[in-house]
Amino acid sequence: MKPFTPDELRAKANQIRRRDLQAVFEAGAGHIGGEMSVTDILTALYFNVLRVAPQNPLDPNRDRLVLSKGHTACVLYVTLAERGFIPKEEITTFLQPMSRLNGHPNRTKVPGVETNTGPLGHGLPVAVGMAKAAKISGADWKTYVVTGDGEMQEGSNWEAIMAAAQFGLDNLTLIIDHNRLQQGARLADTNNLAPIAPRLEAFGWEAVEIDGHNMDEILAALSHEGRTPGKPRGIVAHTNKGHGISFMSDNVAWHHKVPNAEQYAQAMAELEEAAQ
Template identity: 70%
Template sequence: MQWKELERTARQIRLRDLEAVYAAGAGHIGGEMSAIDILTALYFHVLKIYPDDAKHPDRDRFVLSKGHTACALYVTLAKRGFFPEDEISTFLQPHSRLNGHPNCNKVPGVETNTGPLGHGLPVAIGIATAGKLSSAAYHTYVMTGDGEMQEGSNWEAIMAASQFQLNNLTLIIDHNRFQQGAALADTNNVAPLRPKLEAFGWEVTEINGNDMAEIVPALQHRGARPHCIVAHTNKGHGISFMQDRVDWHHKVPNKEQYELAVAELSEAL
């Protein structure tokens, strides 16, 4: 029943994300849908956070390195109480603080500005290193896309995390097999990811990243080394005609598609 409630929350977040992208006429809905189950598990079960005191020093840290999926993070943060849920309707509107990429200077709960791919993991390693140096109890999580793992800065950061034994760090790779314009396998195929991370001295867990029963235990794991979760997900998860379709990386549904998607997500609630 614990997982059922988280699954229901994830469906609610998917529906609100869909509504926001449709209303704004822009967004990155495919990668948002693949990541929402993990975001839900983090913010509604795993993270030690304080929505009324977003910068509480004891909070766990989460960095969304794949910053183009900001809308999913905004909806999750709002639902968790960091800011009013009705503000989601301002997504991408003039003067809104809910921009296309997260801004830590404007949005409560956002740890660092992200967007340029390959930056979030190095920043998260800095955060985790600071925690080690200050003997802080917080844990640092960071989510990247699998296409993003083609960036060399990530592999430099992975080496550093192993060197400094950052067992207070969890990397989540949203392995949905697609990136902008093509499948991962047709661009620069970094899969399989597990042996590469293990070769750099990381502990690696592979899971179904759209299954709460696998997501939550993986996120809660603590070991002696930095931990990577290779989360096998589906781009566009939860909406039948979007799932595993590369064109839904940043495509916006038309009215008919929107109504169909709303019906599918609402039926599951």
């Protein structure tokens, strides 16, 4: 697939946000705040970075993407649909009885999903195993994993970070959706990890900090050009929960709140205006 320009990626991300908003509103459930914060990252990955083939989702030479913050499954489904892995019309079945589009992604049901996620702190350890497997077999495919910042409080992540440095997994990229909020509270009020980048560097990683809503910065950080051999890369993406929607932005209440009809209309209008 021909790479998208940054402007095309921004337009695609806005389109994905609108469809995600509609799906959560119609389903009456979801995790809209964290989905809005991670949309730009997923859009850049699926439309400009990942070497994947929707017509052959199990291609052994594909790149792997693990969405460790699996509660934001809806935006992953919308992105996979836009990329051609699943029919776009299937998004209407999100959370419906017998639908394969559950509240957390399932690799045995949804093409393009690499591993089941939801229990936070599991995705990065799995991704380390994937990256190590590629090294052992001499394969050149890359592994990417997206976590939340609250999720990084889990000790399993730091064990995985130590292992990745020990094994020299320079084929592994961790993107932390650093929106500063977790369920029910701010990161600063629970177990504050910030600043995160120095912690990654202390564990032997290469770390960069970016604006997680700036496509140029996202693409530059995800590039494998100029990376330090033998070091995994950690990208601390500074984002806003509920990004693009004024009353949701940086508001902890929107972790899994669902907009009412009036709020939905306002949110959709704001996203449509941003697309113009």
